[in-house]
Amino acid sequence: MHLLSARCACALLIHALFFCQVPLLSSFAVKCIQSVRGLYGETIEIPCDPFIQTENAMMIKWKYEKKDGSPQDLIVKSKDQDALMTLPDAFKKRVSMAANSSLLLSDGKLTDQGTFTCMVVTSTNIFEHQNKLEVLKSPEGLEIFDKAQELEIGKLTKLGVCTAKNANPAAEIMWLKNNQALMDDGKGIFITKDVKVDLDTLLSTTTSTLKYSAQKEDDGAVFTCRATHIVGEPVTSWITLTVTYSPETVELLVTPQDPLVEGDNMTLECVADGNPAPTSFNFHLKGETIKVENKNVFTITNVTRDASGEYKCSLIDDRGLEASKNVTVNYLDINLRPSGRIEKLAGEALEVTLQIYSSAAHSVSWKKNNRILENEPKFPKIAYSDSGVYECEVALGPLSRKASFELVVQGAPVISSLSKHSSDDGKYKVLTCEAEGFPKPAVTWNINGTLITESPFSNGKIIQKFAVVPSENLTVQCTVSNKFGSDSKSIDVLPLLKDVTFKYQDTHVSRDQTKLVVGVVLGLLVATVLIGLAYWLYLKKSKQGSWKTAENENGSSEEEKKLEEKVEENSQKAEV
Ligand SMILES: *[C@@H]1O[C@H](CO)[C@@H](O)[C@H](O)[C@H]1NC(C)=O
Numbered sequence: 001m002h003l004l005s006a007r008c009a010c011a012l013l014i015h016a017l018f019f020c021q022v023p024l025l026s027s028f029a030v031k032c033i034q035s036v037r038g039l040y041g042e043t044i045e046i047p048c049d050p051f052i053q054t055e056n057a058m059m060i061k062w063k064y065e066k067k068d069g070s071p072q073d074l075i076v077k078s079k080d081q082d083a084l085m086t087l088p089d090a091f092k093k094r095v096s097m098a099a100n101s102s103l104l105l106s107d108g109k110l111t112d113q114g115t116f117t118c119m120v121v122t123s124t125n126i127f128e129h130q131n132k133l134e135v136l137k138s139p140e141g142l143e144i145f146d147k148a149q150e151l152e153i154g155k156l157t158k159l160g161v162c163t164a165k166n167a168n169p170a171a172e173i174m175w176l177k178n179n180q181a182l183m184d185d186g187k188g189i190f191i192t193k194d195v196k197v198d199l200d201t202l203l204s205t206t207t208s209t210l211k212y213s214a215q216k217e218d219d220g221a222v223f224t225c226r227a228t229h230i231v232g233e234p235v236t237s238w239i240t241l242t243v244t245y246s247p248e249t250v251e252l253l254v255t256p257q258d259p260l261v262e263g264d265n266m267t268l269e270c271v272a273d274g275n276p277a278p279t280s281f282n283f284h285l286k287g288e289t290i291k292v293e294n295k296n297v298f299t300i301t302n303v304t305r306d307a308s309g310e311y312k313c314s315l316i317d318d319r320g321l322e323a324s325k326n327v328t329v330n331y332l333d334i335n336l337r338p339s340g341r342i343e344k345l346a347g348e349a350l351e352v353t354l355q356i357y358s359s360a361a362h363s364v365s366w367k368k369n370n371r372i373l374e375n376e377p378k379f380p381k382i383a384y385s386d387s388g389v390y391e392c393e394v395a396l397g398p399l400s401r402k403a404s405f406e407l408v409v410q411g412a413p414v415i416s417s418l419s420k421h422s423s424d425d426g427k428y429k430v431l432t433c434e435a436e437g438f439p440k441p442a443v444t445w446n447i448n449g450t451l452i453t454e455s456p457f458s459n460g461k462i463i464q465k466f467a468v469v470p471s472e473n474l475t476v477q478c479t480v481s482n483k484f485g486s487d488s489k490s491i492d493v494l495p496l497l498k499d500v501t502f503k504y505q506d507t508h509v510s511r512d513q514t515k516l517v518v519g520v521v522l523g524l525l526v527a528t529v530l531i532g533l534a535y536w537l538y539l540k541k542s543k544q545g546s547w548k549t550a551e552n553e554n555g556s557s558e559e560e561k562k563l564e565e566k567v568e569e570n571s572q573k574a575e576v
Pocket residue numbers: 045047050098099100101102
């Protein structure tokens with residue numbers, strides 16, 4: 001007996017599959033209780049004791065007992081006889097007994113809940129097996145009523161009523177804000193729960209009401225109502241919240257930002273918060289008020305320095321809320337003196353002044369003939385090389401101003417050098433005359449000759465190379481002149497000795513010439529040797545003493561050397 005009662009106690013546990021078995025010795029019925037759950041509207045199977053071989057039972061009886069009422073027989077089946085049904089109206093057409101003695105109850109209802117007892121009578125014993133039936137039903141969806149989609153900031157408002165209908169047991173409802181569970185805190189969050197039971201169906205409807213005091217950050221928050229039930233997955237429904245509030249701040253933005261310069265299009269933008277955001281604004285432009293609607297910008301094109309000053313913007317209906325900004329329109333003006341083309345005489349002074357009128361720090365750069373200058377140009381004494389186009393550029397942010405002048409240096413030409421040298425083949429002499437002056441000087445020579453090259457005239461400088469073939473001692477004069485005056489210089493040029501050498505070589509080549517010709521040539525050779533010797537002697541003398549020749553100008557020493565070589569060469573040949 002002790003063993004038996006222990007087993008039956010276990011059978012009271014919900015869902016536990018413990019069954020009762022009474023030893024054959026026992027002569028009285030034993031009650032055992034098991035819990036059975038079925039789904040609403042479905043067929044529910046209530047098993048008899050599976051440990052009993054019901055095929056050999058003399059009788060199987062199913063009894064039913066409501067929570068309040070007395071037990072009532074449903075089905076009695078004696079061995080080898082049809083089942084005898086004495087069903088109350090509530091069970092009509094819904095109850096049957098399976099071959100394995102289970103009671104099958106179709107279209108389960110909450111009103112069916114109660115205790116179903118299976119009694120098995122065998123030849124030796126009576127068993128009783130009790131099943132406590134519970135009928136479960138998940139809620140019919142989830143709905144939110146009385147949704148408040150716009151909440152005024154800080155005002156406790158009913159946000160919604162969430163309902164999970166017709167469930168058993170009653171569904172649990174919770175509220176979440178952005179997936180975070182909300183708890184009633186008695187301040188900003190109030191949650192009230194209510195469960196109503198339908199007297200006919202006994203189904204429960206759960207209602208949960210959320211009252212909420214919204215903050216600015218709650219704008220756009222998603223409030224979810226979630227119902228959970230032991231049958232089925234949780235169901236949810238949600239509200240997206242809009243928090244309304246009147247504007248609290250206003251800001252004035254000015255573009256472009258620093259530096260704003262003359263010629264820019266200045267855009268004023270009035271930015272206000274609030275939900276819904278204000279759509280109309282007043283712009284106060286230095287005394288003048290302009291109203292704009294359905295936009296928050298106002299543009300002033302091509303601003304000038306006069307536009308500098310204080311600007312404000314405000315809300316049309318709330319003048320107390322306004323923003324202001326001091327705007328500076330940067331400007332840049334320059335004045336360069338001199339300007340245009342100016343002509344100056346070499347040696348004079350020129351004053352350059354650059355005046356800058358600007359509203360802010362700026363940079364200055366100079367160029368001469370498009371090449372950058374390190375410093376601002378200064379002309380205490382103008383030289384021909386100062387000629388050129390001078391340009392200054394002053395910049396302030398995106399603003400840039402340029403000015404320029406062209407300096408033309410004029411004056412009478414001056415010969416800076418006059419020199420001479422023999423041509424590479426020794427056939428002529430090259431005279432080089434270098435002069436400075438502006439306008440371009442004309443170069444003339446006092447003897448007949450050939451112009452070899454003339455340099456381009458630049459920075460007031462010109463170089464001319466002139467070829468002469470002197471047959472005698474010459475004094476060559478180079479003269480340069482323009483409308484401002486002229487200059488000249490002269491240089492002495494010795495005749496070329498080349499002719500002699502040339503003739504000697506000639507005789508050497510043509511052997512068939514007459515003896516007379518040979519004789520003349522030999523005579524000339526002797527004469528050359530003599531001249532050479534005489535010259536050599538002069539040179540020796542001039543080196544010992546300080547005998548001066550007119551050849552002491554540029555190129556003369558070179559010429560002397562050449563001559564010396566020639567004399568030596570000739571004397572050697574004469575010896576042969
Ligand atoms: C009893 O029989 C019914 C129908 O034939 C079946 O659905 C059920 O699983 C059986 N129960 C047991 C415990 O064998």
